Amino acid sequence: MRVRFWGTRGSIATPGPGTNHFGGNTSCVGVTTASGDLLVLDCGTGAHPLATQLMARGGKPINANILLGHTHWDHIQGFPFFSPAFVKGNSAAIYGPEGSSTSLRDVLAGQMEFTYFPVELSQLPAAITYHELTEGIHAIGGARVAAQFLNHPAMTLGYRIEADGVAVVYLVDHEPFSDALWRAGAEQGRIESILHEGDRRHAKFMAGADLVIHDAQYTPEEYPQKKTWGHSTYEYVVRIAAAAGVRRVALTHHDPGHNDHFVADIERKARILALQCGKELDVFCAYEGCELDLEPHSASKPFVTAAPFQASVAQRRFRILVVDDHPDTLAMIVRALDGDYYTIAEATSGQEALRMIGENLPDLLVLDYKMIGMDGLAVMKALRARPDTRQLPVLMLTAMTDEPSTRAAFEAGVTDYVTKPFSIPQLTARVRACLARAQFL
Ligand SMILES: [Zn+2]
């Protein structure tokens, strides 16, 4: 399997002398399998040089499988310049997460409306198909592709591609689920010791991979000011990849404010940290033009995560019960979730919530932690003791960011744990992910 980086920049294309080495084009990675199948990961401005190379080959029709993590600009802006789509006989199968308010096709058509671009999507001569994915395992371009939701203020999928005996995992536009990575008192550096269920799932998804391509936009010093923006630090990536037994990590989605000198310094620090982790983890900062040939190795691990289901969350209207004893917070959450997808009910205390659940079982409970009278943990205890609510998905929403509170919540059986400050798109994406997973129960 051959992997080539065509765009390594996050947010906005950043050409110029300061970014010559690591590159200025936004996210795009080409994966070519031994049988010649092409998978394109994201379609930022890096898709333009990729397209130029594909067209220069001539000969056979081009069949591209384009996997979009999500549809923020830096991941789709190269698509209108993907020249194979302008040639009859070529094909492009486009994949992206479902659950956004607009269909994948309409989002791509939107950026090609006449106001912005001279050719409309419907005028492209190539055969283009659209596939909205949820979590699970899919067969794409001869590869086995697992998809799993990331933590970003938009529905965003990470992809694990397995073909030719190797695994490449693409996790771009993601931030840690929790401030603390490890459970207090547990041995650090092991998947089982990870505190937050979301981070643990993230680690399992990349376990044993030959190459992980991961967002590392910010330094640990910058991150506190950029929290909830949906990006990681090299420190998080190195620690989690080392715990997951990953062989090699490419840090990418470089910040537009970081020049080559700055990114090289991130690489140096990431390598020192990888050494300190004591695992044989090779880490580097991805640069445009970087090409890797991945060979199978004997210790290749079998696939470990993602249920082989493709249940859709777009088909029905879900019922959500929101419980918070602060009227302002309650109103804010209800406003955030209010839309076509959900029927929302409200409760202002734990007792009221349990009574309402007894009368009408919701699809998801959004539960405050600290409440006067019966708190969130007591509600969890009551729910998990009853057979009809044992599996009810619960998203705990709280200002309690500390390790003991987080641990207590997961021990009490919450499905997800979201801390303040959070952004509304981040909350809606996490709610959506909870509901998508609940289909599998
Ligand atoms: Zn991005």
Ligand SMILES: [Zn+2]
């Ligand atoms: Zn994004």
